[in-house]
Amino acid sequence: MSGVSPSSGSADQVAQVSEFLRNPSSYPDRPRHVEVRETHISRVFLTDKYAYKLKKPVTLDFLDFSTMELRKLACEEELRLNRRLAPSTYLEVVPVTIDAQGQFELSGPGKAVDWVVKMHRLNDAHSLDTLIRTNAVSAESVDSIARRLARFYRELPPVSVTPDEYRLRFDAHLRANRQTLLDAPGDSFSSLVVKHVHTAQLRYLHVFHQEFERRVHEGRIVEGHGDLRPEHIYLNPDPLLIDCIEFAAEFRQLDVIDELSFLAVECKHRGAAWIGDRIVEHYLEASGDRPPSTLQAFYACYRACVRAKVHLLRGSQLPKPDRSPSIAEAKQYLEMAEGTARELGPPSVLIVRGAAGVGKTTLAQKLTDLLCTEYLQTDALRRELFGKSGEPVGHNKGQYTAENRNRVYELMFERAEQLISDGLSVVLDGTFLTNCVQAAAVEMANRQGARPFLVNCTCPPEVAATRISGRLRVGGSLSEAQTTTHMQHRAEEELPRPEWPQCVVDTSTAEPLMIQTTLDGMRAQMSG
Numbered sequence: 001m002s003g004v005s006p007s008s009g010s011a012d013q014v015a016q017v018s019e020f021l022r023n024p025s026s027y028p029d030r031p032r033h034v035e036v037r038e039t040h041i042s043r044v045f046l047t048d049k050y051a052y053k054l055k056k057p058v059t060l061d062f063l064d065f066s067t068m069e070l071r072k073l074a075c076e077e078e079l080r081l082n083r084r085l086a087p088s089t090y091l092e093v094v095p096v097t098i099d100a101q102g103q104f105e106l107s108g109p110g111k112a113v114d115w116v117v118k119m120h121r122l123n124d125a126h127s128l129d130t131l132i133r134t135n136a137v138s139a140e141s142v143d144s145i146a147r148r149l150a151r152f153y154r155e156l157p158p159v160s161v162t163p164d165e166y167r168l169r170f171d172a173h174l175r176a177n178r179q180t181l182l183d184a185p186g187d188s189f190s191s192l193v194v195k196h197v198h199t200a201q202l203r204y205l206h207v208f209h210q211e212f213e214r215r216v217h218e219g220r221i222v223e224g225h226g227d228l229r230p231e232h233i234y235l236n237p238d239p240l241l242i243d244c245i246e247f248a249a250e251f252r253q254l255d256v257i258d259e260l261s262f263l264a265v266e267c268k269h270r271g272a273a274w275i276g277d278r279i280v281e282h283y284l285e286a287s288g289d290r291p292p293s294t295l296q297a298f299y300a301c302y303r304a305c306v307r308a309k310v311h312l313l314r315g316s317q318l319p320k321p322d323r324s325p326s327i328a329e330a331k332q333y334l335e336m337a338e339g340t341a342r343e344l345g346p347p348s349v350l351i352v353r354g355a356a357g358v359g360k361t362t363l364a365q366k367l368t369d370l371l372c373t374e375y376l377q378t379d380a381l382r383r384e385l386f387g388k389s390g391e392p393v394g395h396n397k398g399q400y401t402a403e404n405r406n407r408v409y410e411l412m413f414e415r416a417e418q419l420i421s422d423g424l425s426v427v428l429d430g431t432f433l434t435n436c437v438q439a440a441a442v443e444m445a446n447r448q449g450a451r452p453f454l455v456n457c458t459c460p461p462e463v464a465a466t467r468i469s470g471r472l473r474v475g476g477s478l479s480e481a482q483t484t485t486h487m488q489h490r491a492e493e494e495l496p497r498p499e500w501p502q503c504v505v506d507t508s509t510a511e512p513l514m515i516q517t518t519l520d521g522m523r524a525q526m527s528g
Helices: 010-022 068-082 128-133 139-155 163-182 191-207 209-217 256-269 273-287 293-316 324-344 360-371 378-386 402-421 435-447 461-474 485-492 511-527
Strands: 035-038 042-046 050-055 090-098 104-106 111-120 221-223 233-235 239-241 253-255 348-353 374-377 426-429 451-458 502-506
Touching: 010 042, 010 050, 010 090, 010 104, 010 111, 050 068, 068 090, 068 111, 128 233, 139 233, 139 239, 139 273, 163 191, 163 209, 163 293, 191 209, 191 293, 191 324, 191 360, 191 511, 209 293, 253 256, 256 273, 256 293, 256 324, 293 324, 348 360, 348 435, 348 511, 360 374, 360 426, 360 451, 360 511, 374 378, 374 402, 378 402, 402 426, 402 435, 435 451, 451 511, 461 485, 502 511
Parallel strands: 348 426, 348 451, 374 426, 451 502
Antiparallel strands: 035 042, 042 050, 050 111, 090 104, 090 111, 221 253, 233 239
């Protein structure tokens, strides 16, 4: 027992409980020494035989440990989840009590003031992380881990989640990861790489949405481990897997292949890619699961970005002189993500085209936002080159002569080439009325190793006329098209050659249908 008296305030009391747990005399087995290991959400107190895990009173976006009751629930959930994979290691949830004299005690008769998870202490030398670093991993031991995981996943029921919920969850996480990495201070990361890898992921997520729907319908989304890394796997000598995520169900409700891809990323990062590959292959053979290789690449790319984000945030919590190792490790993960993103295909060039008033700019901007691509618009480039017309101009006059239109397209293609050479996808928004300018866009994309795709926007003439009239009435648009321009464009327009990858979008239909038509066309191109 200890005579430290609690003071008001949850954080203060937890600090006093922590001091109590640091004291070897606080434990029934009277260890010689107590080692303390700390994360941003917990402290683990290691005695000779046992480990006691105390939750910190923190509230983050994804967890709430602010009260003793919430911490107790988290301890109970940790016990439940981890007994699935390490039943002999996770022993019980133990109260830290205080008596009338202000004495703390483990499982004493007094009032509970906090709770800890009690575990058998495992030997660090037996962790897969240590074994990799010491080059002491055998194929037999990896196979034993693979068998344990395959059995674990086989016994898990699918979680209740709809395909849309599952896919939109990824969409939110991808955008959050992207923003965090783009907001990194100084020259921590190349913004070009961050944009490239996240556009590749978002494009795969939305273009191949049916793959994610299939995973849900096949029951592949389970309540897994959630944080399957080498430091959480022990060979004792049989495999023990510890430290499941207990604080957020969403983080452990995941595709089996997602979880195993995470482990593969971590093994590869440590220079032991063969371990992750062997475990994945064993699962595929044992389960009969046959996910496409691109889905595995998507998950691996996503997990590498998550790890880059984690190390970035970890470094940001340290004093500036101590940040370099965390930032360097984050860069390594981002480089891994960049390599994996290439497996998801080259950059895309979406050529969103059609006569004035067909709604191509609305669709182009929606696609830009959905896929986080770059965006180039002929109206904006024309304004940049020539300024705003002083008065309404007719078709093929003023800024809209054939010569001036060519100058606008030349500037667009020049900038697009630079973006593509940087690994970025781009949406081109313009009329692209003639085969000549359409071919120039397609050839530019092909020359840069990108995938060109034409989105041919169309709508009834009366719809286009109404849109143009409304735009002129409200003002503020970069487009200077007049009500007669649509039909003039229609008379001049040449349909794209059939050999070019393309789709036709009726922009008088609902927005989700327009976007889906485009994505379906892209999927046909990317699957060919």
